[in-house]
Amino acid sequence: MSIQSIEQLNETHIDVLREIGNIGSGNAASALAELLQCPTRINVPSVRALDFENAVNYLGGPENIAVGLLVNISGDISGMMLYIFQEDFASRMTERLFGSRIKNLMDMSEMESSLISEVGNIMGASYINAIASLAGMRIDVSVPMLTADMVGAILSVPAVEFAKVGDKVLFIDDSFIIDDSEIKSNMILVPEMRSLDTLFGRLGVSV
Amino acid sequence: MADIVTVGIADLKTVKAPDTLATYALGSCVGVCLYDKEKKIAGLAHIMLPWSSEAVQNIENKRRYADTGIAELIDLMVSQGASAAGMTAKIAGGAKMFSVGSSVFNIGERNIDAVKKVLAGYGIRITAEETGLNFGRTVFFHGDTGIMEVRSAMRETKMV
Known part of the structure; x- marks a missing residue:
């Protein structure tokens, strides 16, 4: 059997993804701590399968x-x-590193957008390295591409990908504690279904 | 009192004057607005992908695709008394949200292309177009006038 869509993932699969x-x-927290030069912790992320409308809302x-x-x-x-x-x-x-907040997300300075890209880069690499080392895989990541716009419009990009294989997407909530206050970020993972088979296979989880 | 009827992603709806159709935050998706001026019947489809024949699986939702989605919208409007021959179209969306080369990211352009081909196949003329570029758009399609109102975050609202 193989996994054809996110809907087919069971509790065990979700647990494995949560552990990853x-x-x-x-x-990511260690890398962020280094970048931001301040203590950074992270709570256990939540991993859920959400449909498009729910993810957007x-x-x-x-x-x-x-x-x-x-x-x-x-890879x-x-x-x-x-x-x-x-x-x-x-x-x-930006406040932490440059001492000022972003005035307009859609009109960020080059310094602001490269910092945000770097944060994305660090977080992306952290996840991917976790998968790669746990499963003994070689995985490459691209340089992150950045945009600031309406959430619905941004999500249409992965939506087009996941529409081919199902109605749901893997939605990950991260909550960081930076300098004693909590901030949240979200990640949407759109694996090719073949890749999920490969991943669970390598980890010895039956599909 | 006019109502605003919201059309979700990969969905389609129709209204009669004076109601308005709305679809929020089109990115690479294309909003196809069809209007029968005589009957004042308006339809809006939020198209996500170009051709149903390209579906790997999961084609139970035919409204996702330009060909099957537009066909269903026309049928629905005709069943409500509109005439296919009298319809005109206005389209919006099909942006490239992330600027890179690969085909996945040109899905907006492929969506626009498919929508145009499908409309041409039905002999439906496109009278206004707000497509392409790299930003999200929200569309309101007014059933009383057939005017398409396109809003985006950093740009002026267009009434076409």
């Missing part, structure tokens, strides 16, 4: 303006990862 997320987030509704960072994954598994950073998350990063 946990390790990945741990790596969870992210503040279709017209909410947020930053999207898209990373392509290739032993392939797919795409999309990070959504809300204005508060992005501003907390």
Whole structure:
């Protein structure tokens, strides 16, 4: 048997993905601490299968303006990862490093957008490295592509990909504690279904 | 009192004057607005992918695709008394949200292309178009006038 859509994932599969997320987030927290030069912790991420409308609503509704960072994954598994950073998350990063909040997400300075891209880069690499080392795989990630726009419009990009294989997407909530206050970010993972088979196969989880 | 009827992603709806159709935050998707001026019947389809024949599986939702979605919208409007021969179209969306080369990211362009081919196949003329570029759009399609109102985050609203 093989996995044809996200809907077919059972509790065990989700648990495995959560554990990967946990390790990945741990790596991300250390990397962020180094970048931001302040203590950074992370709570256990939640991993859920959500449909498009729910994912969009969870992210503040279709017209909410947020930053999207898209990373392509290739190698032993392939797919795409999309990070959504809300204005508060992005501003907390720039505040910490540059001393000022972002005035307009859709009109970021070059310094602001490269910082946000770097944060996305760090987080993406952390997750992917967790998967790669747990499953003994070679996985490459692309340089993140950044856009700031309506959440609904940003999500249409992975939506087109997951529409081919199902109605749901893997939705990961991260909650970081930076300098004693909590900030959240979200990640959407759109694996090719073949890749999920490969991943669970390597980890010895039956599909 | 006019109502606003929301059309979700990969969905389609119709209204009669004075009601308005709305679809939010089109990215690479294309909003296809059809209007019968005589009957004042308006239809809106939120198209996600170009051709149903390209579906790997999961084609139970035919409204996703330009060919099957537009066909269903026309049928629905005709069943409500509109005439296919009298319809005109306005389209919006099909943006490229992330600027890179690969085909996945040109899905907006492929959607626009498919929508145009399908409409041409039905002999339906496109009278206004707000497509392409790299930003999201929200569309309101007014059933009383057939005007398509296109809003985006950093740009002026267009009434076409």
